Amino acid sequence: MSDPATVHIVDDDPSFARALGRLLTAHGFQARTFAAGSELLTTVTVASRGCIVMDLEMPGLGGLELQQRLAEQRIAMPIVFLTGRGDIPSSVRAMRQGAVDFLEKHAPEAELVAAVGRALASDAARSGLHSRFANLTDRELEILRHVVRGRMNKQIAADLGIHERTVKLHRSAITTKLGVRSAAELASLARDAGLS
Numbered sequence: 001m002s003d004p005a006t007v008h009i010v011d012d013d014p015s016f017a018r019a020l021g022r023l024l025t026a027h028g029f030q031a032r033t034f035a036a037g038s039e040l041l042t043t044v045t046v047a048s049r050g051c052i053v054m055d056l057e058m059p060g061l062g063g064l065e066l067q068q069r070l071a072e073q074r075i076a077m078p079i080v081f082l083t084g085r086g087d088i089p090s091s092v093r094a095m096r097q098g099a100v101d102f103l104e105k106h107a108p109e110a111e112l113v114a115a116v117g118r119a120l121a122s123d124a125a126r127s128g129l130h131s132r133f134a135n136l137t138d139r140e141l142e143i144l145r146h147v148v149r150g151r152m153n154k155q156i157a158a159d160l161g162i163h164e165r166t167v168k169l170h171r172s173a174i175t176t177k178l179g180v181r182s183a184a185e186l187a188s189l190a191r192d193a194g195l196s
Contacts, residue, residue, distance in 0.1 A: 006032050007052075037054070037069070044077070084105050104119075
């Protein structure tokens, strides 16, 4: 079972983190604060739900480095970056690595609340996507990985030491369970779920 959706706030300024936590709680979000990225990394797992709102510049593990460490550990919660003084290269790097938003710390309250709402909606969509893939058998997942790499049925059958007709049956079961009609749609869905 996964954790409830939580806004994980990471900021080395405890008074700012507490104030942000109170603000988000007042808007109906469940919030938890962390003084450092290393503290967050010991708490969250691939099953954690919610989003992360974090400072860009922190001593030790900075925001961009923390984003990279989370990706390495396959923790895919959406990230909203906050910064006291943002720069274009940092914001571009953060967004390219999948951040939902990049805001100044003194951005209007409505902007911050909207960014957190978008991040949580993105996490909910990702969670729903993962539950669809959870219905696949181990063999279907194995075949799916071959399909998203562009392998043909004959190649998959040879790689796995099974009959080509068996591959076709598994592919049919995969597309039915996931509700897709084409290999391209299947590849896109698998990429969105982080399986490719």
